[in-house]
Amino acid sequence: MDPLGWPEILIRIAQQLLPVWIAMVLTFALSIRFRRRLGLYGKLFDSGVGMVGFAIVIFWLFTALFAGWIVTHDALSQVSQMRNALPGAALPNPDGRYPYYLFGGDALARDVFSRMVMGAREVLRIAPFAAMISFMIGILLGLPAGYIGGRLDTGLTFLANLVLAFPVILLFFLLVAPEIQETPLPLVMAGFLFLAPILFVTILLNSRFFTQPAKRNLYVGVVLAIGAWAYLGLVFGADPTGIWAMSPNLLNVFVAVVFVNAPTVFRIVRGITLDIKTRDYVAAAQTRGEGPWYIMLWEILPNARGPLIVDFCLRIGYTTILLGTLGFFGLGVSPESPDWGSTINAGRRLLTVYPHPALVPALSLMSLVLGLNLLADGLREESLKD
Amino acid sequence: MLLFLSRRIGMMLVTALCLTFIVFALTNLPAKLETLAKTQAGSRMTEAEVASWIERNGYGSPMVQRYGEWLGVLPGWVRTEADGTVRGRCVDRAGTPEAAGDRCGILQGDWGFSTRFRETVLNVLSARLGATGWLMMWVLIVMVPMSLIVGVLAGMREGSRTDRTLSTLSIATTATPEYVSGVLFIALLASSTVGLSPLFVSWGWATGPVLFQGNARSALDSLTFSNFTLPVLTVALYGMGYIARITRASMTEVMTQQYIRTARLKGVAFGTIVMRHALRNALIAPFTVIMLQIPWLLNGVVITEVLFSYPGFGWTLYEAAINNDIELLLASSVVAVVVVLITQLISDLGYVWLNPRIRLS
Numbered sequence: 001m002d003p004l005g006w007p008e009i010l011i012r013i014a015q016q017l018l019p020v021w022i023a024m025v026l027t028f029a030l031s032i033r034f035r036r037r038l039g040l041y042g043k044l045f046d047s048g049v050g051m052v053g054f055a056i057v058i059f060w061l062f063t064a065l066f067a068g069w070i071v072t073h074d075a076l077s078q079v080s081q082m083r084n085a086l087p088g089a090a091l092p093n094p095d096g097r098y099p100y101y102l103f104g105g106d107a108l109a110r111d112v113f114s115r116m117v118m119g120a121r122e123v124l125r126i127a128p129f130a131a132m133i134s135f136m137i138g139i140l141l142g143l144p145a146g147y148i149g150g151r152l153d154t155g156l157t158f159l160a161n162l163v164l165a166f167p168v169i170l171l172f173f174l175l176v177a178p179e180i181q182e183t184p185l186p187l188v189m190a191g192f193l194f195l196a197p198i199l200f201v202t203i204l205l206n207s208r209f210f211t212q213p214a215k216r217n218l219y220v221g222v223v224l225a226i227g228a229w230a231y232l233g234l235v236f237g238a239d240p241t242g243i244w245a246m247s248p249n250l251l252n253v254f255v256a257v258v259f260v261n262a263p264t265v266f267r268i269v270r271g272i273t274l275d276i277k278t279r280d281y282v283a284a285a286q287t288r289g290e291g292p293w294y295i296m297l298w299e300i301l302p303n304a305r306g307p308l309i310v311d312f313c314l315r316i317g318y319t320t321i322l323l324g325t326l327g328f329f330g331l332g333v334s335p336e337s338p339d340w341g342s343t344i345n346a347g348r349r350l351l352t353v354y355p356h357p358a359l360v361p362a363l364s365l366m367s368l369v370l371g372l373n374l375l376a377d378g379l380r381e382e383s384l385k386d
Numbered sequence: 387m388l389l390f391l392s393r394r395i396g397m398m399l400v401t402a403l404c405l406t407f408i409v410f411a412l413t414n415l416p417a418k419l420e421t422l423a424k425t426q427a428g429s430r431m432t433e434a435e436v437a438s439w440i441e442r443n444g445y446g447s448p449m450v451q452r453y454g455e456w457l458g459v460l461p462g463w464v465r466t467e468a469d470g471t472v473r474g475r476c477v478d479r480a481g482t483p484e485a486a487g488d489r490c491g492i493l494q495g496d497w498g499f500s501t502r503f504r505e506t507v508l509n510v511l512s513a514r515l516g517a518t519g520w521l522m523m524w525v526l527i528v529m530v531p532m533s534l535i536v537g538v539l540a541g542m543r544e545g546s547r548t549d550r551t552l553s554t555l556s557i558a559t560t561a562t563p564e565y566v567s568g569v570l571f572i573a574l575l576a577s578s579t580v581g582l583s584p585l586f587v588s589w590g591w592a593t594g595p596v597l598f599q600g601n602a603r604s605a606l607d608s609l610t611f612s613n614f615t616l617p618v619l620t621v622a623l624y625g626m627g628y629i630a631r632i633t634r635a636s637m638t639e640v641m642t643q644q645y646i647r648t649a650r651l652k653g654v655a656f657g658t659i660v661m662r663h664a665l666r667n668a669l670i671a672p673f674t675v676i677m678l679q680i681p682w683l684l685n686g687v688v689i690t691e692v693l694f695s696y697p698g699f700g701w702t703l704y705e706a707a708i709n710n711d712i713e714l715l716l717a718s719s720v721v722a723v724v725v726v727l728i729t730q731l732i733s734d735l736g737y738v739w740l741n742p743r744i745r746l747s
Binding site: 049161162165166167168169170173174175179180182183321324325328329341344347351353355358359362363365366369370372373374377 | 404408415421578581681689693722
C-alpha cells in the first residue's frame with residue numbers, strides 16, 4: 001500500500017478521535033445552554049480566551065479517557081520495518097491491525113500516534129491529583145499560618161522558603177534517584193503527604209457539623225473509612241482489592257512533584273488569608289463564637305476561591321511541565337513509558353533526521369499547558385468582573 | 387538598614403546550612419555509598435567488602451560528623467592502617483601524613499575530587515561556571531529587554547489589540563518549557579533534512595547545510611551566532627513570558643494612576659508619558675521578578691545544556707547526578723543554593739532601594 005498524504009492523515013486522525021469530538025460537542029452544548037446557572041464555570045463561556053483554553057483542556061481530557069478506543073496500535077508493540085517510519089506510512093502486512101502508522105514510527109518501531117494518546121493518559125492521571133494534594137497541603141498549612149500567625153507562621157514560612165530556595169531540578173535529581181527508593185524516605189514523605197487530604201476533609205466536615213453529632217459521625221466516619229482504605233493502598237500498597245495502588249516509581253515521582261508545589265500554594269493561601277481575616281464577616285463569625293477551623297475553612301476559604309481556582313489551573317499546567325522534565329531526564333519512569341517527557345527524550349537523539357517522534361509529544365505537551373494557562377486567564381478575567 | 391541587612395544575611399546563612407545538610411544527607415545515602423564503592427573498587431565486591439571499603443574510606447562515621455568534616459568545621463577523619471601508614475581525609479588530599487588532624491572542607495577551599503571527570507571539583511566547576519556565565523549573560527541580554535518591551539507595549543493601552551496579541555503570546559511562551567522549545571527550534575532550524583534549512587538552501591539564501599547548529603559544544607572554543615543562538619533562545623523564551631506578564635500588570639496599574647491622568651490632561655504626548663512618567667514606576671515589580679527568575683533559569687540551563695550538549699554548569703550537574711559523583715554533585719548544589727539565596731537577597735534589597743515608600747523599621 002502507498003503511504004498516506006497529509007490531508008488523508010488528518011482525516012483519519014479526526015476519525016479516530018470521533019468519541020472525543022462527540023463528547024466535546026455535548027459538553028459545550030450543555031454548558032452554553034445552562035451557563036447562566038453554572039456560576040463561575042458558566043461565565044467562562046463569555047470569554048473567548050477562556051473557551052479556547054477550556055476546549056483544548058477537555059480535548060486532552062477526553063482523549064485520555066477514551067484512549068482505549070482511539071489508539072490504532074498497542075503503545076508498546078513493535079512492528080518490524082516500521083522503525084522511524086514517516087507519518088502516514090503503511091504497515092507491510094497489517095493482518096487485521098490498523099494498516100497505517102498515522103504519525104509514523106519511533107526509533108523502536110512503535111506507533112507515535114498511539115503513544116501520544118496513551119501519554120495523555122499518563123500525564124492526566126498524575127498532574128491533576130498531584131496539584132490537588134499540593135493544594136490541600138498548602139491550604140491546611142497556609143490557613144492557620146495566616147490566621148493564627150505568631151511562632152507557627154514564622155516556623156512554617158521558614159520551612160516553605162527552605163524548600164523554595166532549592167533549585168527544582170536539583171531536588172528532582174536527589175529525590176527521584178533509584179537509590180532513594182531503597183530508603184524509607186519516599187514512604188515516610190508519602191505517608192505525610194497523603195495524610196493531608198484525609199485530614200482536610202475530616203476537619204472540613206467536623207468543623208461544619210460538630211453541632212449535629214449524628215450527621216457529623218456519619219460523614220466523618222465515611223470519609224475516614226474511604227481515606228484509610230485509599231491511604232493503605234497508595235502508601236503501603238496494602239489494598240486487598242487493588243483499586244488504590246501505585247508503583248514505587250510512580251509514588252516517588254508523585255511525592256517529589258507534590259513536595260515542589262505545596263510551598264508555593266502555602267504562600268499564596270497564607271497571603272490571601274492575611275488579607276481576608278481583617279474583613280467584617282470574619283469578625284462577625286468570631287463574635288458568634290465560631291471555632292478557628294470553622295472560620296478558616298467555611299468563612300475564609302470560600303472567599304479565597306477565585307485566585308485559588310485560577311492558580312489551580314496554572315498549577316496543573318506547571319505540574320505537567322515538571323512531569324515532562326522528569327521524563328526528559330529519565331527519572332522515575334520506566335523506559336517504555338509512553339509519557340510525553342520520556343518520548344521527547346527518546347526522540348531527541350535522531351531529532352535532526354527524524355523529528356516526528358519528538359515533535360508530536362512536544363506539541364501535545366505544549367498545547368495542553370497552553371490550554372490550561374488560557375483557561376486560567378479566562379477564569380481570572382471572569383472572576384474579576386464581579 | 388544595617389540591622390535589616392545583617393538579619394537578612396544571618397537568615398541566609400541558616401538557610402544555606404540547612405539546605406547543604408539536606409543535600410549532604412541525600413547524596414550520602416547508604417545505597418549511594420554502596421554504588422560509589424562498587425564503581426571505585428570493582429563492581430563484583432561482596433557485601434562485606436563494600437562495608438569494609440566504606441569504613442576504610444571514612445564514610446562509616448555518623449552523618450553529622452561527616453557533614454562537619456565536609457564543611458571544614460571538624461577535623462577530618464584519621465586512621466592508621468595495619469601496615470602502619472596513616473590515612474585520613476586530609477592526609478589523602480594533601481599527600482603528607484602531617485596533615486592528619488587538620489580541617490579540610492569547603493571552608494578551607496578543599497572541594498574534593500570528581501570521580502566522573504577525574505579532576506578536582508574546583509577545577510571542573512570553575513571551567514564549567516565560566517561556560518554557563520556566557521550563556522546566562524546572553525540569555526539576560528536577550529530576555530530582559532525583549533520581555534520589558536513586550537510588557538510595556540501590552541500594558542500601556544490595556545485591552546487594545548496589541549495588548550491581547552502580546553498577552554496571548556506571553557502565555558504561549560510560559561506554556562513552552564525548554565525541552566519543548568529546544569526540540570522545536572532544532573527540528574525547525576537545525577536539521578538538514580526537515581524544517582526551514584533545506585528550504586533556504588534550495589532558494590540559495592543560506593550557504594551552509596543548516597541555518598543554526600543543534601549542538602553547542604563548539605561554542606566552548608569560539609562563540610558564534612550559528613552555534614549559540616538556539617540555546618540562548620531556548621532558555622530566554624520560557625522566562626520571557628512571565629516577566630512580560632508582570633511588567634504588563636505593573637504597567638496597567640501605573641497607567642490608571644492620578645498623576646498619569648493629570649499629565650494627559652495637561653496635554654503631554656502619550657509617548658512622553660510612557661517614557662518619562664510611567665516607566666520608572668512600572669519597572670519596580672519586574673526588577674524583583676527578574677532577580678527571582680534567575681533560580682528558575684537554572685532549571686532551564688540544565689535542560690538546555692543537556693539538550694544542546696553544551697558543557698556548562700547545568701550539564702555538569704546532570705552528569706554528576708546520573709554518575710553518582712557525590713563530591714561534584716555536592717559542590718554544584720552548594721553553588722546552586724548560593725546563587726538562589728544571593729539573588730533573593732539582591733531582589734529584596736533592590737526592591738527597597740527602588741521603592742522609597744518602603745521603610746525598614
